[in-house]
Amino acid sequence: MPEAAALELDGIEVRYGSVSAVRDLTLSVGKGEIVGLIGPNGAGKSTTLHAIMGLLPAHRGEIRLHGQSLRRRSAEAIARAGIALVPEGRRIFGDFTVEENLRLGLAARRQAYIGDALGPAFELFPILAEFRRRQAGALSGGQQQQLAIGRALVARPDILLLDEPSLGLAPLAVDGIFQAFTEIREVGTTILLVEQRAQRTVALANRTHVLVGGELQMTLGPADAEDTDKIIAAYLAS
Amino acid sequence: MKRTTRWGGLAVLLGAVVAVAAIAGATGGHAATDAKKPIVIGWAFDAKGQMAPFDDPALAAAKIRVKQINAKGGVTKRKLVIKTCDTQNNNPTTAKACAISLLGQGANIIFTTCDVDFATPVVQAAINRGVLAVAPCIGTDQMGPKRFAAKGKLAFSFGNVAQDEGSAMAQYAWSRGWKTAGLGTNTLLVYFKNVVQAFDKRFRQLGGKIVDRESYATGANNVNSAVTRLNSHKAAVYVTSTSFGELPAFVSGLRSLGNKTPIINSWAGDGTYWVTNNPKVTNYYFVTYASVFGDDPSAPVRSMIAALKAAGSPPSTGGFLGGADAIDGIVIAIKRAHGSTKGSALAAQLVKFKRVPVLGGRISFSAKLHTVFGRDYRVIEINNNKAKLKGLVRAKVIPKL
């Protein structure tokens, strides 16, 4: 069990109009943990991340960062409080250089840095250093994903939220980023990972929650990674 | 029985006749009281909008004039009364409502604002009921049959018709020995265009030469191009008819090129509200109804200006005179029409006006021109931002446009 929860969701409900996309969701992420969130399309996984990030209002329930409520704060305030989101589809600025994209990530930093502010990104993904003056739009899909993650990391966030980072990536690239997640965890950054690749996520994460139809169906541990029946059953349950 | 009924019927008939005669007699006495009813001028004017600078002074002058006339006994033993209605920046619906309301209050004559487009709803309401429609200072010949067809015979303006102004300007220029001219036409108003066209024709008639013709438009930011091209054609005088923003743009535009040539404007260029400190206005002339700068040659006009100042409406241009002249003109027309205030009767008198004396001088109308011509214009010069009367000029010929 995690000691002090870095991020807590307490019975949150998120609505689109009159429809509840997420219902009564409770989960917590401890410091230095990777918690996975998997489930079929439309299950409310992205919605959950958007609610944490303040892009969507939580109709009910509480979202706490180190015990402090995040409700009704703007996205930029939440970013500056130490949560970084790597959004679905990466959303990098294609016309800007790699370096400029990374520098944008510094907007959320909480203190001045000694040495190369962009260090965390370059150390984790050396290719970004090599391409620092290139137009971001010219990078491959995998490299752009690395850029998006690097951009989130340069702010030295406490919590890293990732929305389907492996989407549209070649297997080698997927390997690369999942490797990066373990390295990030080693530094003590907490990760909440929303993914379509159920097996890899279950194998990697301390804990993986299965979200179906907006509700938490079950929680899996790394030991269940090989148990495909169990995973399928979880997906089909509703 | 039959004979009794016949005589009885005759008695009833006689009785009825007597009764009718008695009533007629009483009404006839009432008609005598009618003659003492005031002559009502219904004035639909723009109190605070675009036309206020023209309508307000005219109204103020008219009110003073009416007071003076009433003090002397009025017109054919009747007092003049002005009833006003604010058209609120000449909003068409409001203007029409004003006209109808004024007519409903018994207006015998309708006065309206100094722009023929804005005045149209009011003019039509009046002439459709056979009531005379008068504007104190519309400057084109459109206030009449030209614009309003047959019924337009009842529409008149006591403003100076543009052709007359342009012709007078040409005459003045020629009298100063200026034999070449450059023309700048502001294409916004028919009035502006007519003034310059009239100058063009008359100046050449007198023997002058036009060295360049340029045009510009209000709001189009092209005064500068016109001025630059005018500047490249040396002339003895530059002519334009314009006001407000384009005026200082035109004058400053020329002067900042080092061009010191005299510039002459129509009544549109009256007033000093537009003068700049940088560069100061020099060698600039305009023609107007009266000099409001303390040096008008006519004593009655000077006392009218004093009266206006005392009443709290000091005039900034000579346009106030149109209001006073309109009252004078109407009064003369009513007298000549033996007291009738019927539109057609008054119109018939007005078109025969030849050099009729009014406060501002002598005015004329004709069947073709329902806007005044033949005034003695005051020529004012502005030098070093100071305005001064330079002389008088009257147009001898009115060019056909």
Place this chain on the structure above:
Amino acid sequence: MSTIASVDLQTLGDAFGQGAIYALMAVGIGLVFGVLRLVNFAYGQLIMAGAYTLAYTSGWPVAASIVSCFAVVVTLSLAMDRLVFRPLRGSSPAVMLVTTFAVSFFLQALALIIDLRDGTLGQIASSVAPLNQAVSVGGVDVRKVTFVAVGVAVGALVALALVLARTTIGLHTRAAASDFRTARLLGVRANRVIAFAVVVSGLLAGAVAVLLTVQNPFVQPDFALEDTIIVLVGVVVGGIDRLWTATLGGFAIGFVSVLVNAALPTDKTVFLPSVVYALVIVVLLLRPAGLFAWGRRAAVERV
């Protein structure tokens, strides 16, 4: 009798001057559009306010008068954002459009009330009029204001380009103009970026006010109204979604207007707006995304 006026060096100079002033206005409009996705129809009123300030401070030393002009315009610009645009953030484009119209009318009405306090409509701002004097360049009389306008435009554009490319606030502004949502996600302070755009836009409006009063010293509530409409057309034609295409569009329409005015026979210059707008229609039919917009980034904005 009509005379065909020729396009000569003089006209070319005037065209550059007008183009430069319109380019400055285009940048002001484009910058605010970029971050707020708002076409500010009340932009002309900022210029009007600057011109009135110059008029009311005519008696001051010229430098002080100009500084006060900038101060008033920037303050008004920030006030406009704070009081009107901020509460409307997130509203539909239609609502925002109508609101800027309303603000424009309101400011004109307010100006009218203030202006009429001295009895006559209009105020004179002629302190900078000496710039309207001409210098002889190779036999051609070029007004000083042409040089100043071009100089200011080039200087301002270069300065802005440097700020956008090299500074953090510039980077944040570019990001916000490209994808505000993602920028905010990354911690970019929306209010700071918007304030930056609004202040720069205000400074440009102040500069335009000073330049316009050189040749048009008579200030009325509709000062710069027609120019604003023309620049808006130019910005849309150039391509409103990118700053440099918007700027080019503004420059182009100013430049072309002067040339067309010179080329038209003198009694037909009343048709100038018609000719210019006809050209605009042709351009928009052929290239709806804007004359200078190419590549995948161009969006067809319905303005």
